[in-house]
Amino acid sequence: MGKDKISDQLESAIANHSLQDSTSALIEVALDSVMEDGMLRDIPILGSLIGFGRAAVSIRDRMFINKLGYFLKEIESVPSEQRRAMIEEINASEKAAVKVGEKILYIVDRCQDHESSRAAGRIFRAFLEKEIDYNEFVSMTFAVDRLLFSDLVRFIVEEREWIPAWEASVYFGTCLIAFNELETSVEDQWDRDSDKPYVVTNNDLTVSVTEAGRKLRKILSA
Numbered sequence: 684m685g686k687d688k689i690s691d692q693l694e695s696a697i698a699n700h701s702l703q704d705s706t707s708a709l710i711e712v713a714l715d716s717v718m719e720d721g722m723l724r725d726i727p728i729l730g731s732l733i734g735f736g737r738a739a740v741s742i743r744d745r746m747f748i749n750k751l752g753y754f755l756k757e758i759e760s761v762p763s764e765q766r767r768a769m770i771e772e773i774n775a776s777e778k779a780a781v782k783v784g785e786k787i788l789y790i791v792d793r794c795q796d797h798e799s800s801r802a803a804g805r806i807f808r809a810f811l812e813k814e815i816d817y818n819e820f821v822s823m824t825f826a827v828d829r830l831l832f833s834d835l836v837r838f839i840v841e842e843r844e845w846i847p848a849w850e851a852s853v854y855f856g857t858c859l860i861a862f863n864e865l866e867t868s869v870e871d872q873w874d875r876d877s878d879k880p881y882v883v884t885n886n887d888l889t890v891s892v893t894e895a896g897r898k899l900r901k902i903l904s905a
Contacts, residue, residue: 693788697766706752754791754804795831805902830853845891848888861891
């Protein structure tokens with residue numbers, strides 16, 4: 684089955700009022716040691732994602748199913764009408780080069796484990812509830828993908844608004860931080876016996892937490 688068809692079915696499942704039943708089934712399948720082909724057909728999304736003709740689900744399939752289940756579980760509380768409206772709005776927008784369902788498949792597949800996928804699900808819920816826009820959702824989930832979960836947790840519990848650059852190196856390339864301008868000053872050396880003719884101050888490179896970083900802290904600390 685083509686990728687477009689799979690993403691369409693995922694979008695339908697997300698917008699469906701019975702999402703909670705699908706989510707529970709996905710997590711149950713991931714934990715079950717044997718799942719027969721006939722049972723797979725009864726679970727929305729699943730058959731399309733892993734294909735039929737197999738008596739058991741592979742380890743890789745189970746890992747993906749588990750991550751997808753935890754992602755979807757985070758959006759169960761959002762009314763189905765709201766889920767559907769937001770998905771249709773983004774898919775109709777010229778700004779989104781990739782459909783929502785396809786983007787979610789990419790995101791979940793790249794998540795390291797179910798904890799990272801759960802974090803991505805919370806970010807998607809924030810988008811559905813209009814706390815952030817779609818571009819922020821994509822940027823924040825990219826940060827989740829880039830970071831070890833332990834580093835993500837450390838960022839979330841941090842209260843500092845600025846961080847020394849050497850300490851923030853793990854966050855480089857994400858939307859969570861931005862480099863501060865250097866305010867370096869150079870003055871004549873007051874100590875005439877010194878071998879350095881000038882005194883240089885404020886030359887330490889630092890970064891600040893961005894608005895996106897502050898929003899992510901709020902979303903994931905709730």
